Amino acid sequence: MRRILAIAAVAAALLVPTVTVPVQAQPGVSAVQRVEWLSDRRVSLWVHSAAMNTPIQVQMLLARDWNLRPDAKFPMLLMLDGLRAQDDENGWTKDADAEGFYADKNVNVVLPVGGQASWYSDWLAPDNGFTYKWETFLTKELLPILERDWRTTNVRGVQGLSMGGTAAMNLAGRNPGLMKYVASYSGLLTTTTLGMPQAITFANKDAGGFDAGAMWGPPGSPEWEAHDPYLLADKLKDVSMYVSSGSGLAGAHDSLGEVPLVSDNWAGTGLEILARLSTQNFVAKLEKLEIPVQANYRPAGTHSWPYWDFEMRQSWNQAAAALGTDQGGSDCALGGAIAGFAQAANWLGHCLTAEYPAASGIAQDFPNGRVFHSAATGTHAVSGRIGGAYAGIGSASSPLGLPTGDEHGLPDGRGRMQTFEGGSIYWTPQTGAQVVRGALLAEWGRQGYEGSPAGYPVAAEAHTPSREGSVQSFEHGPMFYSPPTGAHLVQGFVLDKYSLLGFENSALGFPVAAEAPLKDLGRFSRFEGGNIYWSPLSGAWSVRNGPLLDAWGAQGFENSRLGYPVSDEFTVPGGIQQNFQTGFIVVRDGKSEVHGV
The missing domain is CATH 3.40.50.1820 (Alpha/Beta hydrolase fold, catalytic domain)
Structure with missing residues (x-):
């Protein structure tokens, strides 16, 4: 959290x-x-x-x-x-x-x-x-x-x-x-x-x-x-x-x-x-x-x-x-494209308004939700917390567009979701109702949606503040997106390190691949400017692109005699150095020196 x-x-x-x-x-x-x-x-x-x-x-x-x-x-x-x-x-x-x-x-x-x-x-x-x-x-x-x-x-x-x-x-x-x-x-x-x-x-x-x-x-x-x-x-x-x-x-x-x-x-x-x-x-x-x-x-x-x-x-x-408003009640009638759906869905209650334009379709309000219709998307009700999230982003005029399906429960028995032209809204009692769309939705779906390592979304997608891209938080970590790198989840101890470095504003930039397993229960994630490695014995450290990473790679990365990194790179007279479990690498004038213990 x-x-x-x-x-x-x-x-x-x-x-x-x-x-x-x-x-x-x-x-x-x-x-x-x-x-x-x-x-x-x-x-x-x-x-x-x-x-x-x-x-x-x-x-x-x-x-x-x-x-x-x-x-x-x-x-x-x-x-x-x-x-x-x-x-x-x-x-x-x-x-x-x-x-x-x-x-x-x-x-x-x-x-x-x-x-x-x-x-x-x-x-x-x-x-x-x-x-x-x-x-x-x-x-x-x-x-x-x-x-x-x-x-x-x-x-x-x-x-x-x-x-x-x-x-x-x-x-x-x-x-x-x-x-x-x-x-x-x-x-x-x-x-x-x-x-x-x-x-x-x-x-x-x-x-x-x-x-x-x-x-x-x-x-x-x-x-x-x-x-x-x-x-x-x-x-x-x-x-x-x-x-x-x-x-x-x-x-x-x-x-x-x-x-x-x-x-x-x-x-x-x-x-x-x-x-x-x-x-x-x-x-x-x-x-x-x-x-x-x-x-x-x-x-x-x-x-x-x-x-x-x-x-x-x-x-x-x-x-x-005293307030100069009508006494209430409704003189609306069911008779348009929404009528048949509303009559069957009696849980909506009696209509509150007539049908009115909504983006490329029409809508009608009821006490327990709204119904949207278009020839392309069909007729669907939006209600409850999902209806609230939809209203909060601008409803049919938002990037989500019109609903394309009805709200339904998910196989885990915990959450509910509804699809729209431009994405989906997912809800659980613990996470609230959240919009997921675009490349983030596609990658989340590829990983298994709510059954993926990310879990359910817990916040709205948001711009990354200093670089072109976006981030969305899920239960088990955020997913980052930028046009050149795509969407990728960062989690666990790798995320902790990425956070300390400054996320996408650091020298690492955006993630470019999903986290992958290594030997001895280790994990690593690749970024634009380098990688983050973690293992239970060494902790999480970054290794930036350049001659130092190349030298370590030539030795065999974490499988080499040097093992995992145990520090970030730091400056030494005339160059930079990074320490590993059983040695260190120094780079001076573009030349790498590998030192074992």
């Missing part, structure tokens, strides 16, 4: 401009460091936050017409997680079905990942190993990136559950004009009233051991008041608002406890009662200020995900109206 990372660090993107290459974080600069496409319309961005000095994962569910209208921009809906937000995935996709629900909605859904017990605010001090500056990140660092690079307009909404509901109201109230729409599901909307600071302090300790004093100072301090939606109510008069809460009584998604009508989820019951009381107080304040709000008090329900998933769906019509 160290060898693979070393190569990746010096590589630049090869395929198309839509591929984002990992970039080094720059002090004071917020930027996307890495992009991973999880499907054709779900993508993970790792955004370096200058304020927090760390990368933050932000997932996006792209708008329904993202592919249909490649020049269009879409409004944004920011969805905030609860108190126990995890670092792998936002709860709205992990514990609720936001991905399925918004599949036919024309809005870019933005899902920050992480921020446990943060209340998505800027903390006064670091705590528990974190420097939380979430409000700065969400309002000042992330938005310009989404608007510049991810086809997102400045028409925005924010919604969240529990902690995220509180934070949604705070973000909207503390940043007037930023949001057109805000929704709180079971949020604590009065944070400074009697007992609430203590409840929040206890919750933060319980959810990861965080100190609320590092967040907003001691109860009663100005920062507590500055983060109380109740006290910010007058700042929300121009925002479309939706609030909801259950009653704490057991509902349709709860298991009954020993007490009649009460769930066995005691924590969920207590938290929802707090949310209900604080939401009612908040709404009363809005009514006093004559600020409209859509309030929904449910007769039952605890502090748990099934109820928040329900509220997400119930509030959509209001969100869509």
